[in-house]
Amino acid sequence: MIVLNQVNFAYPHKDLLFEGFDWQVERGQSWAVLGPSGCGKTTLLYLLAGLLFPSAGQVIVDGQVLARPRPQTGLILQDFGLLPWSNVIDNVRLGLRIRRFYGPDGKHSPAQMDEWNARDEAARAWVKRLGLSGLENQYPGQLSGGQRQRVAIARTLALQPDLLLMDEPFSSLDAPTRMSLRDLTLSLRAEQQFTFVVITHAIEEAAHLGQYILMLGRPPHRKPQIIPNPCFGRPNFADTDDYRALTRLLGEQLQTLTAGETAL
Amino acid sequence: MNIRRRDIFIALAALLLLWQILAAVLHQPILPSPVQVAGAFAREIVRGDLPEHFLASLWRVVASMALSIALAAPAGLILGQSPALNRFFSPVIYLTYPIPKVVLVPVVLLFLGVGDFAKIFIIFLILFFQILVLVRDQAAGLRPELIQSVRSLGAGRRALFTFVYLPASLPAILTGVRQSIGTAVAVLYVAELFATQHGLGYYIYYSGSTLLDYPAMYAGIVAMSFLGAMLYVATDWLEKALCPWK
Numbered sequence: 433m434i435v436l437n438q439v440n441f442a443y444p445h446k447d448l449l450f451e452g453f454d455w456q457v458e459r460g461q462s463w464a465v466l467g468p469s470g471c472g473k474t475t476l477l478y479l480l481a482g483l484l485f486p487s488a489g490q491v492i493v494d495g496q497v498l499a500r501p502r503p504q505t506g507l508i509l510q511d512f513g514l515l516p517w518s519n520v521i522d523n524v525r526l527g528l529r530i531r532r533f534y535g536p537d538g539k540h541s542p543a544q545m546d547e548w549n550a551r552d553e554a555a556r557a558w559v560k561r562l563g564l565s566g567l568e569n570q571y572p573g574q575l576s577g578g579q580r581q582r583v584a585i586a587r588t589l590a591l592q593p594d595l596l597l598m599d600e601p602f603s604s605l606d607a608p609t610r611m612s613l614r615d616l617t618l619s620l621r622a623e624q625q626f627t628f629v630v631i632t633h634a635i636e637e638a639a640h641l642g643q644y645i646l647m648l649g650r651p652p653h654r655k656p657q658i659i660p661n662p663c664f665g666r667p668n669f670a671d672t673d674d675y676r677a678l679t680r681l682l683g684e685q686l687q688t689l690t691a692g693e694t695a696l
Numbered sequence: 697m698n699i700r701r702r703d704i705f706i707a708l709a710a711l712l713l714l715w716q717i718l719a720a721v722l723h724q725p726i727l728p729s730p731v732q733v734a735g736a737f738a739r740e741i742v743r744g745d746l747p748e749h750f751l752a753s754l755w756r757v758v759a760s761m762a763l764s765i766a767l768a769a770p771a772g773l774i775l776g777q778s779p780a781l782n783r784f785f786s787p788v789i790y791l792t793y794p795i796p797k798v799v800l801v802p803v804v805l806l807f808l809g810v811g812d813f814a815k816i817f818i819i820f821l822i823l824f825f826q827i828l829v830l831v832r833d834q835a836a837g838l839r840p841e842l843i844q845s846v847r848s849l850g851a852g853r854r855a856l857f858t859f860v861y862l863p864a865s866l867p868a869i870l871t872g873v874r875q876s877i878g879t880a881v882a883v884l885y886v887a888e889l890f891a892t893q894h895g896l897g898y899y900i901y902y903s904g905s906t907l908l909d910y911p912a913m914y915a916g917i918v919a920m921s922f923l924g925a926m927l928y929v930a931t932d933w934l935e936k937a938l939c940p941w942k
Contacts, residue, residue: 483844503850513845517863517941526859527849533858540850571941584845591849 433459433595433627434480438489441472441479449475450486451652459594462621462628462664464642466635466682468690471648473631477599480629481507493595503531503542506593506626510600512584514572521568523583525555527591558586562616578609582616589620596621598630602637614640618665635682639675645682649689659685728911736911737918744912745899750919752894757884757927760816761873764823769869772828773861776835793829797821798883801890810891818887819880827872834868835861867939874931881924896920 434457441450449472457463467473478484479491482501491498493505501507514523531541559568562582572580581601588596598617602610614637621628630641638645643664647657659681663674712730719729728736740746775782801818808814838860846860888897896916904913935942 478844481844481848483847501848501850505848507845507848509841509845511839511841513842515842515846515860515863517866517939519941526846530846530850530855530859533855534850534852540852540855573941587849 433457433461433494434629435492436479436489437492439479439486439491440488441475441484441486443475448652450479451654452489453653453656455646455656457627457629459627460625462641462643463630463646464638464644465629465631465646465648466633466638466642466686467648468633468686472651472653473633473648474599476648477507477597477629477631480595481505481597483507500539502595503538503540503591504594506588506591506596508581508584508588508596508598508601510603512572512580514580514583514587516572519569519571520564520575520583521555521559523572524559524564524586524590525552527587528552528555531591554590555586558590562586576609577605578613581605581613585613585617585620589624592624593626595627595629598628600631600633603632603634610637617641622665635679635686636670638682639678640669647682647685647689649686657685657689725910728914732911733914733918736909737915740912740915746915746919749894749896749899749916750923753884753888753896753920753923756812756815756887756895757819757880757923759812760819760880761823761927763816763820764827765869765873768824768827768872769831769865772831772868773835773857773865775828775832776838776865777861779836782832782836789825789829793825797825798879798886801883801887805890815884815887815892815895819883822879822883823873823876826876827869830868830872831865834865838864867935867942870931870935870939874928874935877924877927877931881920881927885920896923 434455436453436455439450439453440448441453442448465473465476475484479486479498480493482491482493482498482505485491485498493502496502515526518526534540536543556568559565562585564579564582564586567575567579572583575583584601601617602613605613617628617630618641628641630637632638632641639661642661645659645661647659649657659678661678663669663672663678666672666674669675715730719727719732737746775785797818800821804814804818804821808817843856843860846856851859884895885897885900888895889901892898896919900913900916900920903909903916
Protein backbone atom coordinates (compact mmCIF):
# COMPACT_ATOMS: atom_id res chain seq x y z
CA MET A 433 0.00 0.00 0.00
CA ILE A 434 2.79 2.43 0.99
CA VAL A 435 6.37 2.22 -0.20
CA LEU A 436 9.03 4.74 0.75
CA ASN A 437 11.95 4.23 -1.53
CA GLN A 438 15.30 5.83 -0.62
CA VAL A 439 13.55 8.98 0.57
CA ASN A 440 15.56 12.10 1.35
CA PHE A 441 13.87 15.06 2.90
CA ALA A 442 15.00 18.32 4.49
CA TYR A 443 13.25 21.63 5.04
CA PRO A 444 14.98 24.55 3.30
CA HIS A 445 18.25 25.52 4.99
CA LYS A 446 17.85 22.72 7.55
CA ASP A 447 19.62 19.39 8.08
CA LEU A 448 18.26 16.21 6.51
CA LEU A 449 15.35 14.63 8.39
CA PHE A 450 15.22 11.51 6.22
CA GLU A 451 18.20 10.11 4.34
CA GLY A 452 17.80 7.11 2.06
CA PHE A 453 14.79 6.05 4.14
CA ASP A 454 12.96 2.88 3.11
CA TRP A 455 9.68 1.75 4.64
CA GLN A 456 6.78 -0.43 3.57
CA VAL A 457 3.21 -0.70 4.81
CA GLU A 458 0.95 -3.48 3.55
CA ARG A 459 -2.71 -2.88 2.72
CA GLY A 460 -5.00 -3.04 5.77
CA GLN A 461 -2.19 -2.79 8.32
CA SER A 462 -2.31 -0.48 11.31
CA TRP A 463 0.87 1.43 12.11
CA ALA A 464 1.80 3.78 14.91
CA VAL A 465 4.76 6.09 14.42
CA LEU A 466 6.28 6.84 17.81
CA GLY A 467 8.90 9.42 18.59
CA PRO A 468 9.66 12.56 20.58
CA SER A 469 8.61 16.06 19.52
CA GLY A 470 10.58 17.47 16.62
CA CYS A 471 11.83 14.10 15.34
CA GLY A 472 10.04 14.41 11.99
CA LYS A 473 6.91 12.30 12.64
CA THR A 474 4.55 14.90 11.21
CA THR A 475 6.86 15.43 8.25
CA LEU A 476 6.62 11.71 7.52
CA LEU A 477 2.83 11.94 7.63
CA TYR A 478 2.82 14.93 5.27
CA LEU A 479 5.03 12.97 2.88
CA LEU A 480 2.50 10.12 2.96
CA ALA A 481 -0.35 12.61 2.46
CA GLY A 482 1.26 14.18 -0.62
CA LEU A 483 1.52 17.55 1.11
CA LEU A 484 5.33 17.44 1.15
CA PHE A 485 7.65 15.80 -1.36
CA PRO A 486 11.05 14.14 -0.98
CA SER A 487 14.09 15.82 -2.48
CA ALA A 488 15.24 12.38 -3.59
CA GLY A 489 13.58 8.97 -3.68
CA GLN A 490 9.90 8.22 -3.99
CA VAL A 491 6.77 7.93 -1.90
CA ILE A 492 4.52 5.39 -3.59
CA VAL A 493 0.95 4.87 -2.41
CA ASP A 494 -1.22 2.20 -4.02
CA GLY A 495 1.28 1.85 -6.87
CA GLN A 496 1.37 5.57 -7.71
CA VAL A 497 4.26 7.93 -7.02
CA LEU A 498 2.73 10.78 -5.03
CA ALA A 499 2.75 14.13 -6.79
CA ARG A 500 -0.21 15.65 -4.91
CA PRO A 501 -2.69 14.63 -2.20
CA ARG A 502 -4.49 11.44 -3.17
CA PRO A 503 -8.32 11.61 -3.15
CA GLN A 504 -8.49 8.23 -1.38
CA THR A 505 -6.20 9.25 1.49
CA GLY A 506 -7.79 10.73 4.59
CA LEU A 507 -5.81 13.00 6.90
CA ILE A 508 -6.76 14.08 10.42
CA LEU A 509 -4.53 16.58 12.16
CA GLN A 510 -3.99 17.45 15.79
CA ASP A 511 -6.05 20.63 15.77
CA PHE A 512 -8.76 18.91 13.72
CA GLY A 513 -8.65 21.39 10.80
CA LEU A 514 -12.35 22.20 10.93
CA LEU A 515 -13.71 25.30 9.24
CA PRO A 516 -14.67 27.63 12.12
CA TRP A 517 -17.35 29.32 9.98
CA SER A 518 -19.14 26.07 9.07
CA ASN A 519 -21.43 24.09 11.32
CA VAL A 520 -21.01 20.38 12.02
CA ILE A 521 -22.96 19.08 9.06
CA ASP A 522 -21.27 21.50 6.63
CA ASN A 523 -17.86 20.52 7.98
CA VAL A 524 -18.69 16.83 7.58
CA ARG A 525 -19.83 17.32 4.00
CA LEU A 526 -16.91 19.60 3.07
CA GLY A 527 -14.98 16.79 1.37
CA LEU A 528 -18.09 15.73 -0.54
CA ARG A 529 -18.67 19.33 -1.66
CA ILE A 530 -15.07 19.60 -2.82
CA ARG A 531 -15.54 16.39 -4.81
CA ARG A 532 -18.72 17.74 -6.39
CA PHE A 533 -16.92 21.04 -7.07
CA TYR A 534 -14.33 19.28 -9.25
CA GLY A 535 -16.36 16.30 -10.42
CA PRO A 536 -14.81 12.85 -10.90
CA ASP A 537 -11.53 14.12 -12.38
CA GLY A 538 -9.30 11.45 -10.84
CA LYS A 539 -7.10 14.23 -9.47
CA HIS A 540 -9.05 16.05 -6.78
CA SER A 541 -11.67 13.32 -6.45
CA PRO A 542 -11.69 9.68 -7.50
CA ALA A 543 -12.30 9.03 -11.20
CA GLN A 544 -15.12 6.70 -10.21
CA MET A 545 -17.18 8.30 -7.49
CA ASP A 546 -19.55 6.22 -5.47
CA GLU A 547 -22.99 7.61 -6.33
CA TRP A 548 -24.39 7.33 -2.82
CA ASN A 549 -21.23 8.48 -1.14
CA ALA A 550 -21.27 11.72 -3.11
CA ARG A 551 -24.63 12.64 -1.64
CA ASP A 552 -25.46 14.49 1.55
CA GLU A 553 -27.02 11.37 3.06
CA ALA A 554 -23.48 10.03 3.45
CA ALA A 555 -22.56 13.04 5.60
CA ARG A 556 -25.70 12.64 7.72
CA ALA A 557 -25.05 8.91 8.15
CA TRP A 558 -21.52 9.63 9.40
CA VAL A 559 -22.75 12.33 11.76
CA LYS A 560 -25.07 9.74 13.26
CA ARG A 561 -22.41 7.00 13.29
CA LEU A 562 -19.99 9.25 15.18
CA GLY A 563 -22.62 10.13 17.79
CA LEU A 564 -22.99 13.73 16.67
CA SER A 565 -26.76 13.71 16.10
CA GLY A 566 -28.36 16.85 17.45
CA LEU A 567 -25.15 18.86 17.00
CA GLU A 568 -25.52 19.34 13.24
CA ASN A 569 -26.06 23.08 13.49
CA GLN A 570 -23.36 23.77 16.09
CA TYR A 571 -20.12 25.51 15.13
CA PRO A 572 -16.69 24.06 16.02
CA GLY A 573 -16.22 26.82 18.61
CA GLN A 574 -19.28 25.49 20.45
CA LEU A 575 -18.03 21.89 20.60
CA SER A 576 -15.75 20.07 23.04
CA GLY A 577 -12.37 18.82 21.84
CA GLY A 578 -13.68 15.25 21.60
CA GLN A 579 -16.71 16.33 19.58
CA ARG A 580 -14.51 18.33 17.23
CA GLN A 581 -12.33 15.31 16.66
CA ARG A 582 -15.43 13.20 15.94
CA VAL A 583 -16.46 15.77 13.32
CA ALA A 584 -13.00 15.54 11.75
CA ILE A 585 -13.23 11.73 11.67
CA ALA A 586 -16.76 11.84 10.19
CA ARG A 587 -15.62 14.30 7.53
CA THR A 588 -12.71 12.11 6.53
CA LEU A 589 -14.55 8.76 6.62
CA ALA A 590 -17.44 10.19 4.58
CA LEU A 591 -14.98 10.11 1.68
CA GLN A 592 -14.41 6.35 2.17
CA PRO A 593 -10.60 6.52 2.30
CA ASP A 594 -8.50 3.42 1.76
CA LEU A 595 -5.70 5.02 3.78
CA LEU A 596 -6.25 7.02 6.96
CA LEU A 597 -3.46 9.17 8.39
CA MET A 598 -3.74 10.75 11.83
CA ASP A 599 -1.34 13.21 13.44
CA GLU A 600 -1.44 13.18 17.25
CA PRO A 601 -5.23 13.03 16.98
CA PHE A 602 -6.03 12.69 20.66
CA SER A 603 -3.17 14.52 22.34
CA SER A 604 -5.20 17.57 23.34
CA LEU A 605 -8.09 15.56 24.82
CA ASP A 606 -8.77 14.45 28.39
CA ALA A 607 -8.06 10.82 29.30
CA PRO A 608 -11.62 9.37 29.11
CA THR A 609 -12.32 11.11 25.77
CA ARG A 610 -8.94 9.95 24.47
CA MET A 611 -9.71 6.34 25.38
CA SER A 612 -13.19 6.41 23.90
CA LEU A 613 -11.97 7.96 20.63
CA ARG A 614 -9.09 5.51 20.46
CA ASP A 615 -11.53 2.59 20.76
CA LEU A 616 -13.84 4.20 18.22
CA THR A 617 -10.93 4.57 15.78
CA LEU A 618 -10.02 0.90 16.22
CA SER A 619 -13.59 -0.25 15.63
CA LEU A 620 -13.94 2.00 12.56
CA ARG A 621 -10.69 0.62 11.19
CA ALA A 622 -11.94 -2.93 11.63
CA GLU A 623 -15.26 -2.00 10.05
CA GLN A 624 -13.95 0.06 7.10
CA GLN A 625 -10.78 -2.00 6.48
CA PHE A 626 -8.61 1.00 5.64
CA THR A 627 -4.85 1.09 6.03
CA PHE A 628 -4.01 3.17 9.06
CA VAL A 629 -0.99 5.24 10.13
CA VAL A 630 -1.13 7.25 13.34
CA ILE A 631 1.54 9.59 14.64
CA THR A 632 1.92 9.79 18.37
CA HIS A 633 4.36 10.61 21.11
CA ALA A 634 2.36 8.61 23.67
CA ILE A 635 3.62 5.08 24.28
CA GLU A 636 0.21 3.72 25.40
CA GLU A 637 -1.45 5.11 22.28
CA ALA A 638 1.17 3.48 20.04
CA ALA A 639 0.68 0.16 21.87
CA HIS A 640 -3.09 0.32 21.40
CA LEU A 641 -3.26 1.57 17.82
CA GLY A 642 -0.22 0.01 16.20
CA GLN A 643 -0.07 -3.48 14.80
CA TYR A 644 3.47 -2.35 14.04
CA ILE A 645 5.27 0.52 15.68
CA LEU A 646 7.77 2.57 13.73
CA MET A 647 10.20 4.21 16.13
CA LEU A 648 11.77 7.52 15.19
CA GLY A 649 14.58 8.97 17.28
CA ARG A 650 16.99 11.70 16.38
CA PRO A 651 17.13 12.64 12.71
CA PRO A 652 18.35 11.94 10.13
CA HIS A 653 16.35 8.73 9.84
CA ARG A 654 18.00 6.15 7.66
CA LYS A 655 16.76 2.70 8.61
CA PRO A 656 13.22 2.09 9.89
CA GLN A 657 13.18 0.68 13.40
CA ILE A 658 10.08 -1.43 13.71
CA ILE A 659 8.57 -3.16 16.72
CA PRO A 660 5.78 -5.62 15.90
CA ASN A 661 2.79 -5.85 18.21
CA PRO A 662 1.46 -9.40 17.81
CA CYS A 663 -1.22 -8.83 20.46
CA PHE A 664 -2.72 -5.86 18.59
CA GLY A 665 -6.52 -5.85 18.74
CA ARG A 666 -6.75 -8.50 21.45
CA PRO A 667 -9.69 -7.84 23.83
CA ASN A 668 -8.64 -6.26 27.14
CA PHE A 669 -5.11 -5.94 25.81
CA ALA A 670 -4.32 -3.16 28.31
CA ASP A 671 -4.78 -5.60 31.22
CA THR A 672 -2.30 -8.15 29.92
CA ASP A 673 1.36 -8.74 30.70
CA ASP A 674 2.06 -8.51 26.96
CA TYR A 675 0.81 -4.93 26.98
CA ARG A 676 2.98 -4.05 29.96
CA ALA A 677 6.00 -5.69 28.35
CA LEU A 678 5.36 -3.85 25.08
CA THR A 679 5.02 -0.43 26.71
CA ARG A 680 8.18 -1.09 28.73
CA LEU A 681 10.05 -2.03 25.57
CA LEU A 682 8.73 1.02 23.73
CA GLY A 683 9.74 3.25 26.62
CA GLU A 684 13.26 1.85 26.69
CA GLN A 685 13.65 2.13 22.93
CA LEU A 686 12.33 5.67 22.93
CA GLN A 687 14.79 6.65 25.62
CA THR A 688 17.67 5.05 23.77
CA LEU A 689 16.68 6.62 20.44
CA THR A 690 16.22 10.02 21.98
CA ALA A 691 19.67 9.73 23.48
CA GLY A 692 20.93 9.16 19.96
CA GLU A 693 22.05 5.55 20.22
CA THR A 694 20.97 2.81 17.88
CA ALA A 695 19.61 -0.08 19.87
CA LEU A 696 17.75 -2.13 17.31
CA MET B 697 -29.11 42.48 22.69
CA ASN B 698 -32.14 43.92 24.54
CA ILE B 699 -29.85 45.43 27.15
CA ARG B 700 -27.69 46.98 24.43
CA ARG B 701 -30.69 48.42 22.63
CA ARG B 702 -32.05 49.84 25.87
CA ASP B 703 -28.65 51.36 26.66
CA ILE B 704 -28.53 52.97 23.24
CA PHE B 705 -31.93 54.57 23.77
CA ILE B 706 -30.88 55.82 27.21
CA ALA B 707 -27.68 57.33 25.75
CA LEU B 708 -29.66 58.97 22.93
CA ALA B 709 -32.18 60.43 25.40
CA ALA B 710 -29.31 61.75 27.54
CA LEU B 711 -27.67 63.42 24.53
CA LEU B 712 -30.95 65.02 23.45
CA LEU B 713 -31.54 66.25 26.99
CA LEU B 714 -28.04 67.76 27.14
CA TRP B 715 -28.62 69.41 23.77
CA GLN B 716 -31.97 70.80 24.95
CA ILE B 717 -30.37 72.22 28.12
CA LEU B 718 -27.48 73.78 26.18
CA ALA B 719 -29.90 75.32 23.65
CA ALA B 720 -32.00 76.74 26.48
CA VAL B 721 -28.95 78.14 28.31
CA LEU B 722 -27.31 79.67 25.19
CA HIS B 723 -30.57 80.81 23.64
CA GLN B 724 -28.90 81.63 20.31
CA PRO B 725 -30.17 80.99 16.75
CA ILE B 726 -26.97 79.09 15.98
CA LEU B 727 -28.01 76.36 18.45
CA PRO B 728 -31.69 75.54 17.96
CA SER B 729 -33.27 73.07 20.35
CA PRO B 730 -33.80 69.42 19.36
CA VAL B 731 -37.52 70.13 19.19
CA GLN B 732 -36.97 72.92 16.64
CA VAL B 733 -34.59 70.71 14.66
CA ALA B 734 -37.10 67.85 14.70
CA GLY B 735 -39.69 70.24 13.29
CA ALA B 736 -37.27 71.41 10.59
CA PHE B 737 -36.35 67.79 9.85
CA ALA B 738 -39.98 66.82 9.35
CA ARG B 739 -40.61 69.92 7.23
CA GLU B 740 -37.56 69.31 5.07
CA ILE B 741 -38.53 65.70 4.53
CA VAL B 742 -42.09 66.48 3.51
CA ARG B 743 -41.65 69.75 1.64
CA GLY B 744 -37.92 70.26 1.25
CA ASP B 745 -35.29 68.37 -0.66
CA LEU B 746 -33.53 66.64 2.28
CA PRO B 747 -34.46 63.13 1.07
CA GLU B 748 -32.93 63.86 -2.32
CA HIS B 749 -29.66 65.00 -0.70
CA PHE B 750 -29.73 62.00 1.64
CA LEU B 751 -30.11 59.60 -1.29
CA ALA B 752 -27.30 61.33 -3.22
CA SER B 753 -24.96 60.87 -0.24
CA LEU B 754 -26.16 57.32 0.40
CA TRP B 755 -25.52 56.40 -3.21
CA ARG B 756 -21.97 57.79 -3.09
CA VAL B 757 -21.04 55.99 0.10
CA VAL B 758 -22.67 52.66 -0.89
CA ALA B 759 -21.11 52.78 -4.37
CA SER B 760 -17.70 53.44 -2.78
CA MET B 761 -18.18 50.52 -0.42
CA ALA B 762 -19.20 48.17 -3.23
CA LEU B 763 -16.23 49.26 -5.35
CA SER B 764 -13.79 48.93 -2.44
CA ILE B 765 -15.02 45.45 -1.48
CA ALA B 766 -15.01 44.32 -5.12
CA LEU B 767 -11.38 45.37 -5.59
CA ALA B 768 -9.80 45.18 -2.13
CA ALA B 769 -11.11 41.77 -1.07
CA PRO B 770 -9.65 39.81 -4.05
CA ALA B 771 -6.43 41.87 -3.89
CA GLY B 772 -6.13 41.16 -0.14
CA LEU B 773 -6.80 37.46 -0.72
CA ILE B 774 -4.13 37.26 -3.42
CA LEU B 775 -1.56 39.07 -1.27
CA GLY B 776 -2.50 36.96 1.76
CA GLN B 777 -1.99 33.75 -0.21
CA SER B 778 1.23 34.77 -1.90
CA PRO B 779 4.13 35.69 0.40
CA ALA B 780 6.21 36.75 -2.63
CA LEU B 781 3.60 39.24 -3.88
CA ASN B 782 2.99 40.42 -0.33
CA ARG B 783 6.70 41.09 0.14
CA PHE B 784 6.68 43.10 -3.10
CA PHE B 785 3.61 45.23 -2.29
CA SER B 786 3.95 45.54 1.48
CA PRO B 787 6.30 48.57 1.41
CA VAL B 788 3.88 50.42 -0.91
CA ILE B 789 0.92 49.63 1.34
CA TYR B 790 2.98 50.51 4.41
CA LEU B 791 3.72 53.96 2.97
CA THR B 792 0.28 54.75 1.54
CA TYR B 793 -1.98 53.23 4.20
CA PRO B 794 -1.43 55.94 6.87
CA ILE B 795 -1.79 58.91 4.49
CA PRO B 796 -4.94 60.80 5.52
CA LYS B 797 -6.88 60.39 2.30
CA VAL B 798 -8.98 63.50 2.94
CA VAL B 799 -6.01 65.69 1.96
CA LEU B 800 -6.22 64.13 -1.49
CA VAL B 801 -9.70 65.57 -2.12
CA PRO B 802 -8.45 68.59 -4.11
CA VAL B 803 -6.05 66.39 -6.10
CA VAL B 804 -8.74 63.84 -6.92
CA LEU B 805 -11.10 66.64 -7.98
CA LEU B 806 -8.40 68.06 -10.24
CA PHE B 807 -7.81 64.71 -11.90
CA LEU B 808 -11.30 63.24 -11.98
CA GLY B 809 -13.36 66.38 -12.30
CA VAL B 810 -16.30 67.47 -10.22
CA GLY B 811 -18.72 64.63 -10.95
CA ASP B 812 -19.91 61.84 -8.71
CA PHE B 813 -17.01 59.58 -9.57
CA ALA B 814 -14.42 61.83 -7.92
CA LYS B 815 -16.40 61.76 -4.65
CA ILE B 816 -16.92 58.00 -4.85
CA PHE B 817 -13.23 57.54 -5.61
CA ILE B 818 -12.00 59.46 -2.58
CA ILE B 819 -14.13 57.34 -0.20
CA PHE B 820 -13.07 54.27 -2.14
CA LEU B 821 -9.42 55.12 -1.36
CA ILE B 822 -10.12 55.10 2.38
CA LEU B 823 -12.10 51.87 2.41
CA PHE B 824 -9.86 50.12 -0.11
CA PHE B 825 -6.73 50.23 2.04
CA GLN B 826 -8.57 49.36 5.24
CA ILE B 827 -10.22 46.29 3.69
CA LEU B 828 -7.11 45.31 1.75
CA VAL B 829 -4.93 45.24 4.85
CA LEU B 830 -7.47 43.38 7.00
CA VAL B 831 -8.29 40.76 4.34
CA ARG B 832 -4.61 40.26 3.53
CA ASP B 833 -3.72 39.72 7.19
CA GLN B 834 -6.70 37.42 7.70
CA ALA B 835 -5.79 35.29 4.67
CA ALA B 836 -2.11 35.20 5.63
CA GLY B 837 -2.99 34.32 9.22
CA LEU B 838 -5.03 31.23 8.41
CA ARG B 839 -3.46 28.29 10.20
CA PRO B 840 -1.40 26.10 7.87
CA GLU B 841 -3.00 23.03 9.50
CA LEU B 842 -6.41 24.19 8.33
CA ILE B 843 -5.17 24.69 4.77
CA GLN B 844 -3.41 21.30 4.79
CA SER B 845 -6.51 19.60 6.16
CA VAL B 846 -8.69 21.01 3.41
CA ARG B 847 -6.06 20.23 0.79
CA SER B 848 -6.04 16.65 2.01
CA LEU B 849 -9.78 16.50 1.23
CA GLY B 850 -8.88 17.12 -2.41
CA ALA B 851 -9.01 20.93 -2.53
CA GLY B 852 -6.81 22.64 -5.09
CA ARG B 853 -6.35 26.39 -5.38
CA ARG B 854 -9.88 27.08 -6.66
CA ALA B 855 -11.62 25.03 -3.97
CA LEU B 856 -9.39 26.55 -1.28
CA PHE B 857 -10.42 29.98 -2.48
CA THR B 858 -14.13 29.07 -2.49
CA PHE B 859 -14.30 27.04 0.71
CA VAL B 860 -11.60 28.62 2.87
CA TYR B 861 -10.18 31.99 1.83
CA LEU B 862 -13.43 33.61 0.74
CA PRO B 863 -15.52 32.76 3.82
CA ALA B 864 -12.53 33.47 6.08
CA SER B 865 -12.22 36.97 4.63
CA LEU B 866 -15.88 37.93 5.20
CA PRO B 867 -15.41 39.08 8.82
CA ALA B 868 -12.30 41.03 7.77
CA ILE B 869 -14.26 42.78 5.01
CA LEU B 870 -17.05 43.70 7.41
CA THR B 871 -14.58 44.84 10.08
CA GLY B 872 -12.85 47.00 7.47
CA VAL B 873 -16.17 48.53 6.44
CA ARG B 874 -17.22 49.12 10.04
CA GLN B 875 -13.92 50.75 10.99
CA SER B 876 -14.06 53.02 7.95
CA ILE B 877 -17.67 54.17 8.08
CA GLY B 878 -16.99 57.15 10.35
CA THR B 879 -14.06 58.37 8.25
CA ALA B 880 -15.91 57.65 5.00
CA VAL B 881 -18.91 59.77 6.02
CA ALA B 882 -16.61 62.56 7.26
CA VAL B 883 -14.74 62.57 3.96
CA LEU B 884 -18.02 62.42 2.09
CA TYR B 885 -18.99 65.66 3.82
CA VAL B 886 -15.75 67.34 2.76
CA ALA B 887 -16.05 66.01 -0.79
CA GLU B 888 -19.62 67.29 -1.07
CA LEU B 889 -18.54 70.82 -0.20
CA PHE B 890 -16.87 71.04 -3.59
CA ALA B 891 -18.62 71.63 -6.89
CA THR B 892 -21.92 69.91 -6.29
CA GLN B 893 -25.47 70.82 -5.45
CA HIS B 894 -26.45 67.38 -4.32
CA GLY B 895 -25.63 65.57 -1.12
CA LEU B 896 -25.87 66.18 2.61
CA GLY B 897 -22.49 67.95 2.76
CA TYR B 898 -23.71 70.58 0.31
CA TYR B 899 -27.11 70.75 2.05
CA ILE B 900 -25.58 71.36 5.50
CA TYR B 901 -23.16 73.97 4.25
CA TYR B 902 -25.71 75.75 2.05
CA SER B 903 -28.43 75.80 4.77
CA GLY B 904 -26.02 77.14 7.37
CA SER B 905 -23.82 79.62 5.54
CA THR B 906 -26.00 80.87 2.70
CA LEU B 907 -29.60 80.53 3.87
CA LEU B 908 -28.74 80.97 7.56
CA ASP B 909 -31.50 78.42 8.20
CA TYR B 910 -29.88 76.86 11.25
CA PRO B 911 -32.64 74.35 12.11
CA ALA B 912 -32.37 73.05 8.51
CA MET B 913 -28.59 72.88 8.86
CA TYR B 914 -28.95 70.80 12.03
CA ALA B 915 -31.56 68.64 10.28
CA GLY B 916 -28.85 67.94 7.66
CA ILE B 917 -26.36 67.08 10.39
CA VAL B 918 -28.90 64.72 11.96
CA ALA B 919 -29.47 63.12 8.53
CA MET B 920 -25.73 62.67 8.04
CA SER B 921 -25.38 61.14 11.51
CA PHE B 922 -28.30 58.90 10.70
CA LEU B 923 -26.57 57.87 7.47
CA GLY B 924 -23.44 56.83 9.40
CA ALA B 925 -25.44 55.06 12.11
CA MET B 926 -27.58 53.28 9.51
CA LEU B 927 -24.49 51.97 7.71
CA TYR B 928 -23.01 50.88 11.02
CA VAL B 929 -26.16 48.98 12.01
CA ALA B 930 -26.42 47.47 8.51
CA THR B 931 -22.82 46.21 8.82
CA ASP B 932 -23.63 44.68 12.21
CA TRP B 933 -26.70 43.03 10.75
CA LEU B 934 -24.72 41.71 7.78
CA GLU B 935 -22.11 40.30 10.13
CA LYS B 936 -24.79 38.47 12.12
CA ALA B 937 -26.39 37.14 8.94
CA LEU B 938 -23.18 36.18 7.14
CA CYS B 939 -20.91 35.23 10.04
CA PRO B 940 -23.16 33.38 12.48
CA TRP B 941 -20.20 31.49 13.97
CA LYS B 942 -18.77 34.68 15.47
